[in-house]
Amino acid sequence: MLKTKTPSLKDVAAAAGVSVTTVSRLMNGGLDLPFQTKKRIEDAIRSLNYRPNPHARRLSMGRSDTIGLVVPDIANPFFSTLVAAVEDAADEKRLAVSLHATLNRAGREVEYLQLIERNHVDGLIFVTNHADDGTLAALINRTGKVIIVDEDVPGSNAPKLFCDNDRGGYLAGAHLGSYGHKHVVFIGGDERMISARRRCNGLLRALQETHSDQARVDRYAGEYSVEYGREAALRFLEEKNSATAIFASSDEIAIGVIEVFKARDVSVPRDVSIIGFDDVGPLHLFSPPLTVIRQPVREIGRRSLEMLLETNWQDWKPSASEELMPVDIVVRNSVAPPAK
Amino acid sequence: MLKTKTPSLKDVAAAAGVSVTTVSRLMNGGLDLPFQTKKRIEDAIRSLNYRPNPHARRLSMGRSDTIGLVVPDIANPFFSTLVAAVEDAADEKRLAVSLHATLNRAGREVEYLQLIERNHVDGLIFVTNHADDGTLAALINRTGKVIIVDEDVPGSNAPKLFCDNDRGGYLAGAHLGSYGHKHVVFIGGDERMISARRRCNGLLRALQETHSDQARVDRYAGEYSVEYGREAALRFLEEKNSATAIFASSDEIAIGVIEVFKARDVSVPRDVSIIGFDDVGPLHLFSPPLTVIRQPVREIGRRSLEMLLETNWQDWKPSASEELMPVDIVVRNSVAPPAK
DNA sequence: ATTTCTTTGTAAAGCGCTTTACTAATCCGC
DNA sequence: GCGGATTAGTAAAGCGCTTTACAAAGAAAT
Numbered sequence: 114m115l116k117t118k119t120p121s122l123k124d125v126a127a128a129a130g131v132s133v134t135t136v137s138r139l140m141n142g143g144l145d146l147p148f149q150t151k152k153r154i155e156d157a158i159r160s161l162n163y164r165p166n167p168h169a170r171r172l173s174m175g176r177s178d179t180i181g182l183v184v185p186d187i188a189n190p191f192f193s194t195l196v197a198a199v200e201d202a203a204d205e206k207r208l209a210v211s212l213h214a215t216l217n218r219a220g221r222e223v224e225y226l227q228l229i230e231r232n233h234v235d236g237l238i239f240v241t242n243h244a245d246d247g248t249l250a251a252l253i254n255r256t257g258k259v260i261i262v263d264e265d266v267p268g269s270n271a272p273k274l275f276c277d278n279d280r281g282g283y284l285a286g287a288h289l290g291s292y293g294h295k296h297v298v299f300i301g302g303d304e305r306m307i308s309a310r311r312r313c314n315g316l317l318r319a320l321q322e323t324h325s326d327q328a329r330v331d332r333y334a335g336e337y338s339v340e341y342g343r344e345a346a347l348r349f350l351e352e353k354n355s356a357t358a359i360f361a362s363s364d365e366i367a368i369g370v371i372e373v374f375k376a377r378d379v380s381v382p383r384d385v386s387i388i389g390f391d392d393v394g395p396l397h398l399f400s401p402p403l404t405v406i407r408q409p410v411r412e413i414g415r416r417s418l419e420m421l422l423e424t425n426w427q428d429w430k431p432s433a434s435e436e437l438m439p440v441d442i443v444v445r446n447s448v449a450p451p452a453k
Numbered sequence: 454m455l456k457t458k459t460p461s462l463k464d465v466a467a468a469a470g471v472s473v474t475t476v477s478r479l480m481n482g483g484l485d486l487p488f489q490t491k492k493r494i495e496d497a498i499r500s501l502n503y504r505p506n507p508h509a510r511r512l513s514m515g516r517s518d519t520i521g522l523v524v525p526d527i528a529n530p531f532f533s534t535l536v537a538a539v540e541d542a543a544d545e546k547r548l549a550v551s552l553h554a555t556l557n558r559a560g561r562e563v564e565y566l567q568l569i570e571r572n573h574v575d576g577l578i579f580v581t582n583h584a585d586d587g588t589l590a591a592l593i594n595r596t597g598k599v600i601i602v603d604e605d606v607p608g609s610n611a612p613k614l615f616c617d618n619d620r621g622g623y624l625a626g627a628h629l630g631s632y633g634h635k636h637v638v639f640i641g642g643d644e645r646m647i648s649a650r651r652r653c654n655g656l657l658r659a660l661q662e663t664h665s666d667q668a669r670v671d672r673y674a675g676e677y678s679v680e681y682g683r684e685a686a687l688r689f690l691e692e693k694n695s696a697t698a699i700f701a702s703s704d705e706i707a708i709g710v711i712e713v714f715k716a717r718d719v720s721v722p723r724d725v726s727i728i729g730f731d732d733v734g735p736l737h738l739f740s741p742p743l744t745v746i747r748q749p750v751r752e753i754g755r756r757s758l759e760m761l762l763e764t765n766w767q768d769w770k771p772s773a774s775e776e777l778m779p780v781d782i783v784v785r786n787s788v789a790p791p792a793k
Numbered sequence: 794a795t796t797t798c799t800t801t802g803t804a805a806a807g808c809g810c811t812t813t814a815c816t817a818a819t820c821c822g823c
Numbered sequence: 824g825c826g827g828a829t830t831a832g833t834a835a836a837g838c839g840c841t842t843t844a845c846a847a848a849g850a851a852a853t
Contacts, residue, residue: 462839462840463840473840474841481841508840510839510841514840514841
């Protein structure tokens with residue numbers, strides 16, 4: 114294969130007998146040319162199979178037509194569904210997506226946030242799933258053009274998009290309460306995390322509405338992982354917790370819990386009821402099918418891109434702009450009246 | 454926030470009292486400078502908080518330090534796990550990944566393949582999951598620098614990485630055979646797809662080794678989707694197929710099958726045995742836990758990036774270079790002796 | 794003391810595009 | 824047939840970096 118250089122704008126211009134400016138302007142829609150000229154240029158483009166060099170274009174224009182997407186873990190179905198939705202929406206807008214996973218490694222988030230600084234990307238959709246010590250918030254406030262999704266970075270001034278965590282908790286609590294559960298353990302993030310705090314609040318509120326001061330919720334705090342789900346389930350068993358139901362704050366946690374309950378012959382929902390959160394995996398095929406609060410993950414993904422694109426960053430005020438996506442409950446078979 | 458322009462190499466040079474060349478060469482390791490000069494420059498970089506503009510760098514160097522990754526569907530756990538592994542490996546090599554989902558839409562694959570042409574990306578990892586009419590193969594052969602993963606694009610000259618499909622089929626067949634199954638239906642892609650062909654061959658061979666000419670496999674061909682799994686299960690039931698076991702060629706298909714079996718009160722494995730393929734979802738929590746051929750998805754992801762990086766594209770010969778990753782069987786509880 | 798290497802730099806071209814500022818040609822009304 | 828507006832097009836600067844080709848200064852060799 115002989116090394117024919119890829120054609121440049123100049124080549125096209127030469128072939129069409131016009132200047133590069135003319136070609137460039139034609140291509141970018143800034144010029145109405147007489148039919149003849151236009152056709153000559155278009156023929157030249159076609160016959161040379163010309164495509165603009167994106168790097169030159171980006172350097173010249175000072176933007177990249179690429180958005181950054183940083184998530185904790187791409188393999189996690191919740192995030193991968195989110196990624197899929199963002200990619201889909203971005204593609205529609207002819208934007209590329211530069212994908213980065215932090216895997217909760219220290220410094221990763223900071224590093225990826227910097228991508229924006231030298232306009233590697235035009236904007237960033239940022240999702241974290243652990244508490245921040247202030248570093249992240251400071252960086253976000255300095256760089257701008259980031260949308261915070263799913264979990265808050267407290268102190269950051271950026272448009273935010275969460276699911277309606279409080280309502281999620283409330284729905285779970287109301288459901289559990291209506292079955293007669295008064296004491297439930299909440300397994301989720303720690304109290305610094307908005308998702309955990311709000312879900313827990315909602316849960317307790319609903320329980321109290323049904324059972325007033327008999328209502329009680331214990332909080333087990335840890336990562337949103339299968340591993341922590343197992344750990345929490347073990348703790349639940351070992352401390353012979355008298356709660357009759359568990360509210361597992363993510364699919365992953367629920368999976369971990371169910372795994373050990375299965376191994377220890379704890380029957381769900383006979384011995385203990387479980388209600389999950391997210392509903393992205395095939396939970397309906399579990400035994401028993403898992404009752405769950407569903408997040409509209411794809412909508413969250415699409416909406417986050419919209420927000421990134423529609424906010425006018427020039428004069429965006431650090432307002433308390435927080436958008437909440439609705440959740441709902443999907444009732445399956447993992448909740449029953451308490452045995453005890 | 455006043456509009457301080459982001460610092461450029463020139464600013465650094467000025468601040469350090471040297472030329473831009475010097476700074477550039479220092480940063481790219483091409484120069485040993487006397488300690489004093491070096492320190493001056495480094496101080497300047499630090500105090501200006503300078504970071505090179507990636508677009509300028511890319512334009513100048515003619516490469517992007519970005520690889521493209523095109524998959525059929527990011528939300529599908531199999532692919533998302535693959536994506537996660539590739540991203541992880543890429544990050545280690547300081548490469549960005551540009552992610553694209555084809556969603557089996559016509560023209561998408563072609564379009565993304567073009568990314569490589571104007572060095573938008575330095576290489577492409579390409580995974581498709583349907584048959585090609587020759588267009589893709591032609592394009593791939595023209596552009597080069599692509600690794601084909603998971604499913605073949607017949608006629609394409611590129612390094613290829615698949616799992617050991619034949620052995621996967623064989624393992625499934627041997628397992629089923631040892632339980633006394635002679636007649637099984639294979640649900641998977643059509644005969645133009647290497648994954649389907651090889652798995653089916655392996656399956657039949659194993660069955661024949663156990664039951665010689667009593668062995669029989671029916672092939673249901675369709676997409677690797679939950680939807681098709683449902684469809685196939687319905688067909689299975691409606692035609693009262695006398696097969697005693699089903700080999701579902703992906704997690705998705707298996708999920709679809711199990712869904713309808715559950716709805717129709719077909720008991721697994723009592724009425725019919727099922728064996729799946731992939732094992733990326735939480736199949737162990739299904740009822741019953743699904744026996745499955747496992748693909749080393751993460752390893753496939755990592756390896757595909759390695760292959761992209763290690764092949765010397767200058768003098769790569771269209772050899773029959775096909776690499777196979779090992780699969781294994783994980784026995785759970787969805788296979789039992791046939792009832793009939 | 795002159796030549797020859799190194800060391801320590803520099804100036805300037807080039808990557809391929811966009812865009813600003815400008816000019817030449819054509820058309821219109823009178 | 825002239826001034827002015829419009830149309831059709833150009834030249835050249837600039838985006839921020841890398842890299843080639845070259846130079847000055849000091850050290851080593853003759």
